[in-house]
Amino acid sequence: MTGDTGNTGDTGISGVLETLRRSITDGEHHVRQQIEADMGAQFGRYVEIGLALREACERRDWHDTVIGRLKPYRRMIIGDLPAGVQRHGLLPPWSPQQRAQMGHRRLEQIPDSELEQWLIDDGRLIYGEFKPQELHNYFTVIAPYLKPGSAMIDLGSGLGKVVLSAALALPFATCTGVELLPYRHAMAQQRCDALLAAGAAALAALPSLPARDTPLPLPYGMQADAAHLLDLRQRVRFIHGDLFDADVSQAGLVFMYSTCFAPLMERIGDKLARELPQGCLVSTTTFPLNHPGLREVAQFQSGTVAWTTVFLYERSGALADLPPAPSAYMYEPPADRWEQAVRQQLAALTA
Numbered sequence: 001m002t003g004d005t006g007n008t009g010d011t012g013i014s015g016v017l018e019t020l021r022r023s024i025t026d027g028e029h030h031v032r033q034q035i036e037a038d039m040g041a042q043f044g045r046y047v048e049i050g051l052a053l054r055e056a057c058e059r060r061d062w063h064d065t066v067i068g069r070l071k072p073y074r075r076m077i078i079g080d081l082p083a084g085v086q087r088h089g090l091l092p093p094w095s096p097q098q099r100a101q102m103g104h105r106r107l108e109q110i111p112d113s114e115l116e117q118w119l120i121d122d123g124r125l126i127y128g129e130f131k132p133q134e135l136h137n138y139f140t141v142i143a144p145y146l147k148p149g150s151a152m153i154d155l156g157s158g159l160g161k162v163v164l165s166a167a168l169a170l171p172f173a174t175c176t177g178v179e180l181l182p183y184r185h186a187m188a189q190q191r192c193d194a195l196l197a198a199g200a201a202a203l204a205a206l207p208s209l210p211a212r213d214t215p216l217p218l219p220y221g222m223q224a225d226a227a228h229l230l231d232l233r234q235r236v237r238f239i240h241g242d243l244f245d246a247d248v249s250q251a252g253l254v255f256m257y258s259t260c261f262a263p264l265m266e267r268i269g270d271k272l273a274r275e276l277p278q279g280c281l282v283s284t285t286t287f288p289l290n291h292p293g294l295r296e297v298a299q300f301q302s303g304t305v306a307w308t309t310v311f312l313y314e315r316s317g318a319l320a321d322l323p324p325a326p327s328a329y330m331y332e333p334p335a336d337r338w339e340q341a342v343r344q345q346l347a348a349l350t351a
Contacts, residue, residue: 013210013226014217016202020195020229021168021219027159028129033183035090035125046084046125047091048104049118054085055096056107063346065107067339069115075332076119076263080341084122086349119263125181126260129158134306138283139169141305142253143220145281145297145312149173150252155243155268156180160188162255164195167236169219171228172253177238178246185240196233203229243268248275259286259308269294276315284311293317 035043056062070077083089094102130138148171154163157177167175179185203209214226228235239246244267248254254272261268265287272282273293282294286308295316302309 012206013203013214013229016199016206017168017216017218017229019202020199021165023195023198024161024164024168024191026129026132027161027187028127028131030127030159030187033090033181034092035181036092045114046118046121048099048102049110049114050084050089050091050122051094051099052105052107052110053082053115053118054089054091055099057081057085057346057349060346060350062107063343066346067342069107069112070119070342071335071339072112073116073119074335074338076116076123078123078126078260078262080333080338081345082119082122083126084118086345090125123260123263124156127158127184128257128259129161130257130306135162135165137305138310139166139220141298141300141310142281142283142312143170143222146170146172146222147252147279148222148224151176151250152253152255153178153246153248153251154255155246155248156256156258156261157188157238158184158257160191160238162257163188163236163238164192166255167232168229171218171222171224172235174235174237176236178241178243179238180240180242182240185238188238192236192238196236199229199232244271248272248280249277251276251280254280254282256282256284258284262287265289266291273315274319278315280315282313282315284313285309287311289313293319 035047053066056066070082074080084091150172152163152166152170152172152175154166154175154177157163157179160177163175163177166172177188179188210226210230212225212227212230216224216226216228218224218228243256248271254276256268258265258268261284265284269289269291272289273291276282281297282289285306288296288311293315294313296311297314298312300306300310300312
């Protein structure tokens with residue numbers, strides 16, 4: 001990983017560790033798999049509403065309607081026009097005729113409450129991750145706060161880069177990724193299987209298998225032993241599911257690349273405060289967690305660790321009689337500027 005100083009010339013177990021760490025690739029430019037309506041009720045509703053909105057975006061005579069419907073919820077949109085309706089979005093390429101045959105509603109038949117929830121879901125499906133240098137920076141600053149032997153959970157784990165990297169570089173007992181989109185979960189599992197196979201082959205190629213208690217220096221100034229690699233298969237897992245259903249009761253660190261979670265931060269903060277053990281660490285990107293049960297430990301401004309701000313919290317305090325969490329404040333672009341930008345993007349869609 002960029003910025004590391006591992007001994008890549010080591011042919012022992014330290015060399016195996018470094019080889020595996022450097023084999024983990026980015027997922028930022030992976031091929032996005034389109035969502036289909038048969039993926040379940042949640043995704044079926046996402047497809048129906050998204051296609052209705054996209055149909056309206058692609059008709060010039062409906063642009064005023066689109067702007068009028070979206071303007072009250074512009075704080076929930078990452079950027080200006082929702083990602084799902086743009087050409088790089090995850091919606092299937094169904095025609096209005098196909099939608100009609102499915103019994104799908106048109107935009108004017110969809111109530112505001114469902115459109116608002118669709119915008120929240122659309123933001124959750126945007127893919128983002130730390131770049132290699134940013135992940136190295138993150139591990140560097142987070143390491144002094146970690147308790148060796150604790151459990152790490154990544155909520156919204158995407159293709160698994162953070163989970164796999166953390167399992168190798170840091171002394172966690174277990175590392176778990178929770179991902180909502182089926183294709184991303186499947187890709188993370190495939191990447192994990194490939195890493196485990198490569199690790200088994202590299203260990204088998206050693207002159208002799210190291211004893212479990214053989215010292216193994218880890219990056220970022222931490223220590224482990226050979227069991228850290230020998231037990232890698234038991235220490236890493238990926239779960240296909242919703243972050244709000246995830247069991248975080250045994251976590252030592254909850255990681256979230258939360259830049260696209262703006263409308264969810266208040267709800268996420270309340271879940272974590274009520275379900276995490278005392279002393280558990282939580283890190284977020286871009287958006288803070290404003291909950292009295294989560295004490296801010298550190299804040300790394302944009303440009304220091306990553307392109308965006310990174311927040312670190314600790315679960316602290318009694319839950320009984322906690323005051324209500326303060327309202328989540330999300331950036332809301334000025335209406336005039338937002339409308340001008342959306343009209344330009346809508347014009348490009350219909351060009």
